Amino acid sequence: MFIRHSWICNLYLTCNVMPLSWFGSQATKDVNNMTVKMPWQCFINGKFEDAENGKTANTINPADGSVICKVAYASVGDVDRAVAAAKEAFEVGPWGRMNPRDRGTLLYKLADLMEEHQEELATIESIDSGAVYTLALKTHVGMSIQTFRYFAGWCDKIQGKTIPINQARPNRNLTFTKKEPLGVCAIVIPWNYPLMMLAWKSAACLAAGNTLVLKPAQVTPLSALKFAELTVMAGIPKGVINIVPGSGNRTQGIKGLWEGRGPPGDLCALSNLKKVSLELGGKSPLIIFSDCDMDKAVRMGMSSVFFNKGENCIAAGRLFVEESIHDEYIRRVVEEIKKMKVGDPLDRSTDHGPQNHKAHMEKLVEYCEVGMKEGATLVYGGKQVDRPGFFMEPTLFTDVEDHMFIAKEESFGPIMVVSRFKDGDIDGVLNRANDTEFGLASGVFTRDINKAMYVSERLDAGTVFVNTYNKTDVASPFGGFKQSGFGKDLGESGVNHVII
Numbered sequence: 001m002f003i004r005h006s007w008i009c010n011l012y013l014t015c016n017v018m019p020l021s022w023f024g025s026q027a028t029k030d031v032n033n034m035t036v037k038m039p040w041q042c043f044i045n046g047k048f049e050d051a052e053n054g055k056t057a058n059t060i061n062p063a064d065g066s067v068i069c070k071v072a073y074a075s076v077g078d079v080d081r082a083v084a085a086a087k088e089a090f091e092v093g094p095w096g097r098m099n100p101r102d103r104g105t106l107l108y109k110l111a112d113l114m115e116e117h118q119e120e121l122a123t124i125e126s127i128d129s130g131a132v133y134t135l136a137l138k139t140h141v142g143m144s145i146q147t148f149r150y151f152a153g154w155c156d157k158i159q160g161k162t163i164p165i166n167q168a169r170p171n172r173n174l175t176f177t178k179k180e181p182l183g184v185c186a187i188v189i190p191w192n193y194p195l196m197m198l199a200w201k202s203a204a205c206l207a208a209g210n211t212l213v214l215k216p217a218q219v220t221p222l223s224a225l226k227f228a229e230l231t232v233m234a235g236i237p238k239g240v241i242n243i244v245p246g247s248g249n250r251t252q253g254i255k256g257l258w259e260g261r262g263p264p265g266d267l268c269a270l271s272n273l274k275k276v277s278l279e280l281g282g283k284s285p286l287i288i289f290s291d292c293d294m295d296k297a298v299r300m301g302m303s304s305v306f307f308n309k310g311e312n313c314i315a316a317g318r319l320f321v322e323e324s325i326h327d328e329y330i331r332r333v334v335e336e337i338k339k340m341k342v343g344d345p346l347d348r349s350t351d352h353g354p355q356n357h358k359a360h361m362e363k364l365v366e367y368c369e370v371g372m373k374e375g376a377t378l379v380y381g382g383k384q385v386d387r388p389g390f391f392m393e394p395t396l397f398t399d400v401e402d403h404m405f406i407a408k409e410e411s412f413g414p415i416m417v418v419s420r421f422k423d424g425d426i427d428g429v430l431n432r433a434n435d436t437e438f439g440l441a442s443g444v445f446t447r448d449i450n451k452a453m454y455v456s457e458r459l460d461a462g463t464v465f466v467n468t469y470n471k472t473d474v475a476s477p478f479g480g481f482k483q484s485g486f487g488k489d490l491g492e493s494g495v496n497h498v499i500i
Helices: 006-013 076-091 100-116 118-129 133-152 194-207 222-234 294-310 323-339 358-373 426-434 449-458 491-496
Strands: 025-029 035-039 042-044 047-049 056-060 067-072 184-188 211-215 241-243 256-260 275-279 284-288 316-322 377-380 395-398 415-421 441-445 463-466
Touching (some): 067 222, 076 241, 100 118, 100 194, 100 222, 118 133, 118 222, 133 294, 184 194, 194 491, 222 241, 284 294, 284 426, 294 323, 294 441, 358 415, 426 449, 441 449, 449 463
Parallel strands (some): 184 211, 211 241, 256 275, 284 441, 316 415, 395 415
Antiparallel strands (some): 042 241, 056 067
């Protein structure tokens, strides 16, 4: 991996604090000719090692299509060894016997190390996933640090209860419950927020005393492998966290499985009684009434779609704008889109970076072609940017009717899909907004608090944003209804799902 920015060189030198027997790394040079290291192997039982069969796969920089480096491609045998290491760490290793408060101390130390290396992690995330650096630093990495700190505080607060029971004197019996970790948990990470989803899915598991086998997305493995390096520096015992890059699907020996974004029928865990948590994306509706704060509705409506170049599970998949303000709203959105700077994600002034990988960008172009063919009006964008890399133009469709493909299917990209609704037709627009198989998030903009409460109570979604959007917090539960999955991340709900 060749880093072309001189300001990063000192950050990468901090990686070399452990002997290379711990860190299998690809040596590279920065512009100042300093040698740096980047983990690329499987991380099993506390050390980096090649895949069993020696297989590797390229990971690609979406900003220019170049190969960043080769990364180990784990086999079934590698996964089995990772599961065995996690099982041993849980059953006989120090992790399973550790005082919860001491476990919390290690997780706090891990969060501190992530903060110490936050610029490095953000740069890796930007190069590997295409995230704009400023967003990667604040959200991808920043919220990851917050998540580990939050759940570190839960370690010694997972408590059972004493229960009064019916009993005859003189015998007095005591009944109490005790919360126990599940054991070995498998975690499958999506590619849109590689590090943040790792944190969301794993921090609660670790706080409760579980051990992990984690598979990063095949196209974005690098921040997970750098995270593995930091866990060694933090003193996390070997076998507690194992990371196996590749495309495997194996759950033997696993007690729980956590997955972000994936087809619900494609998990063998469902057939052999694993405890499963699934977050499967959505088609989140955002309803904008004529009595909204227009400035905020435009600004937050833009964010609801274009945040993280649209690769955001709670992105507003369809906006419903009240008829009397529809044309003004569209005019102002177009003005703001034209101000967006599309370019190098490492450039601090960039607003919109490349899509994560080539196949996804091509699907987005196809999505726009279908929308136009069905009769929606393409107001702006709709094609790939004429430059190297996987850049998709920020796109705006109007006149979208309920039966259309783009009204029903998630793009998972920077495509704003707008439908109008008649003035005052609250129940009508609610019926249209809820007419989807998904139910992850939703939103409403209005100055009328009674209307806001009425609409929020009737939207079928796990999260309803009122006069804002994309405001998640580590203490607030996150999850969806219907085909958007089940189980909750974050907050007390995140803890409750990883214990028995």
